[in-house]
Amino acid sequence: MFPVERQQKIIDLLMVKKVLKISELTEELKISVDTLRRDLNLLTKQGKIEKIYGGVKLIEARFGESTIDERMVSHINEKEVIAQKCSELIYDGDCIFIDSGSTTYQIAKYIKNKKKLTVVTNSIPVVLELINSDVELIIIGGKVRHNEQSVVAYDYLFNFSELNIVKAFICTSGITIEKGISDYNLEEANTRKKMIELSKEIYVAADSTKFGKNVTIGIASLDKIHYIITDQNVNKNLIDAFKKTNTSLIIAKF
Structure with missing residues (x-):
């Protein structure tokens, strides 16, 4: 070991x-x-x-869930390269979901010049980042989590089934091969579960510190995740282990 x-x-x-x-x-x-x-x-x-x-x-x-403000400044270099790699997978005309979280927030910085792009989000920082761009914004209705600066959806407000969401970019607090992805907050987890259900392709954007952790609330097993985008500090043993799964591990390099 x-x-x-x-x-x-x-x-x-x-x-x-x-x-x-x-x-x-x-x-x-x-x-x-x-x-x-x-x-x-x-x-x-x-x-x-x-x-x-x-x-x-x-x-x-x-331990537990740190605030969004704390996470915005931690591992920032890794999160930026992950976000850049994610932006390369977003094309003109796409309808995408960008999750609340410090890594997925960074994606917004790199997609402002995409043409005819629609972004569905529950992240207030993502909305503020894109508000003066040409990106069409759709924000989830629901309760505002102040510490997370996010909106968590309730079933009676969540009516996005008619949207053709091509790609969902999801955050997570933990990733294991055995249990998939997990998070600390039930409401955030439920929102992510719903977006995974609605979207055609699921991308998890997570820095390498998230691997090997299975935290409070399970979100989805790996068979529901198409791609995980992480940084080059991920353990090589994990890279080899992911080759035996149906989830593709994409390494974003500095």
Whole structure:
């Protein structure tokens, strides 16, 4: 197991139990105390865990769903190259869905000059980015999530079945081969499920930190996802593993 995989395993274990003894971790991970201490020192420096007497605990404030403002500035280079790659897959005349999220928001910056493009979105930042362009905008009606700057749909307001959405660009908080894509918020997840159902091609735009995580709410299994667009920092073992699935992994390079 690579150090980064081991460190993620430590976090995953702490997400379940919150506090673990050193002896529990060495036994679970089958590693020496010295190797474990190196991992724990790194995770402590990153602010992800806190050392306590005889063990470690999760710093819970750093987990769960961060705000859209926090995510707008994290991993920005990766998100921009992913967005550029997504924009190359959007053509004049398309009707597309752009999800709420910091990665999909970046797509809006690169499609302003597309001709006869229709964008369906639940993202207020996407609307503000495209409001002065020639792109036709359709915004989902529903409740505004202030922290996320998004609109989450309710069934009685969601009437887009007549739209011919060619491509949906979806965000996610977690991706695993076994469970597919997942998110922290039920309302966001339900909106994404609906757009996946309505759209012909499904693209998940997610930086490499999202892989290996299965968070609170399941959105869709991989068999419903046609493409995942990510950055070049994704683990090579994952690239090989995705070759055995029907979901194409597209690597956006710097």
